[in-house]
Amino acid sequence: MxxxxxxxxxxxxxxxxxxxxxxxxAVAELDFTTPFELLVATVLSAQTTDVRVNATTPALFARFPDAEAMAHADERELQELVRPLGFYRNKAAAIQGLSRVLVERHGGEVPGRLDDLVALPGVGRKTAFVVLGNAFGVPGLTxxxxxxxxxxxxxxxxxxxxxxxxxxxxxxxxxxxxxxxxxxxxxxxxxxxxxxxxxxxxxxxxxxxxxxxxxxxxxxxxxxxxxxxxxxxxxxxxxxxxxxxxxxxxxxxxxxxxx
Missing domain, CATH: 1.10.1670.10 (Helix-hairpin-Helix base-excision DNA repair enzymes (C-terminal))
Structure with a gap:
């Protein structure tokens, strides 16, 4: 039946x-203190573990704590900071690219709307809902x-x-x-x-x-x-x-x- x-x-x-x-x-297993940190950590988590991301992001965010700083980061320095996560050239380019768009279009702040988030380079619905649900309290399925x-x-x-x-x-x-x-x-x-x-x-x-x-x-x-x-x-x-x-x-x- x-x-x-x-x-x-x-x-x-x-x-x-x-x-x-x-x-x-049960919580988001990526460590973050701001919406920007969660957005970047989620992008970096592709094809690696949250544990490894959490071991890598403290040094990354100590050096580049916000979109403005990351948008103007030295490319090679950024690559070295995310090297432990694999695909480090692509990942460095992705987080710097979305940081530049945040600065240019959103005053350096992470938007709290789905349409705005998925318009960022490298951000799909899964990443957007992680950010919305955990940084903004907007319900969504990841x-x-x-x-x-x-x-x-x-x-x-x-x-x-x-x-x-x-x-x-x-x-x-x-x-x-x-x-x-x-x-x-x-x-x-x-x-x-x-x-x-x-x-x-x-x-x-x-x-x-x-x-x-x-x-x-x-x-x-x-x-x-x-x-x-x-x-x-x-x-x-x-x-x-x-x-x-x-x-x-x-x-x-x-x-x-x-x-």
Whole structure:
């Protein structure tokens, strides 16, 4: 028997509630203090990890803290600062290019409108919604590879195109839930529902997942596949996160936040 639209909506919202309980600490995993820092960090995160970006951006922003400074940066110096992230020439050109447009068209400030953000060089809908949701409080769905994979596995959509995924998933949830839903699905995809070998036997939403069984279903074996703070041996880190410790506090205490 096929699932009704009402049934799908109810199941999707139940999954969101369970993930909210599993990841009460879910946030954007890129470090930032201003909309400009988040925009640049998100552009730099392409084809690398947030952990590596977070290790690189402090020196970058200490040297070039705003759009004005980055727009006039020495090209080779900028390249060297982002070299650890790979594709450093392209990435340096991208962040300098968008900085110049910010200075020329927006007085050096990051705009808070979708149309203005996607008009910036190198900024697509995914990056725009990261910035809008986390720097401006404007709800949006961040359809990255994790989000898209989980949306399909959970049966929220069968679409492959990110814009169509965004539209179909958005229709299942209240607008106010979009940003946090994005964080939760991305967290879950990085920690449990991996691309190649999902830990089905350790998944908190397994009972509502139509794809249950595509990964490891044995509970003991599945626990061994968990990553980040859920990985075996990292129970103390997980407890600190559940207790509300911030990422900055955890790093100051000597915890590694990588996988």
């Amino acid at each position: 096929s699932e009704t639209r009402l049934g799908l909506t109810r199941r999707a919202r139940r999954i969101n509630r369970v993930l909210a309980e599993a990841y009460p600490y 359809v990255d590879t994790h989000f898209g994979r989980l949306a399909r596995r959970l049966g929220f959509t069968a679409q492959q195109d990110p814009v169509k995924v965004e539209q179909e998933v958005a229709a299942l949830f209240e607008r106010r839930d979009w940003t946090m839903l994005s964080h939760r699905l991305i967290f879950h995809g990085r920690r449990v529902c991996h691309a190649k070998r999902p830990a089905c036997g350790a998944c908190p939403v397994a009972r509502w997942c139509p794809s249950y069984g595509i990964g490891e279903t044995d509970p003991v074996a599945a626990v061994g596949l968990l990553k980040y703070e859920l990985a075996p041996g990292r129970e103390e880190l997980h407890a600190r996160m559940l207790a509300g410790a911030t990422r900055a506090q955890l790093r100051a205490e000597g915890y590694s936040l990588g996988a």
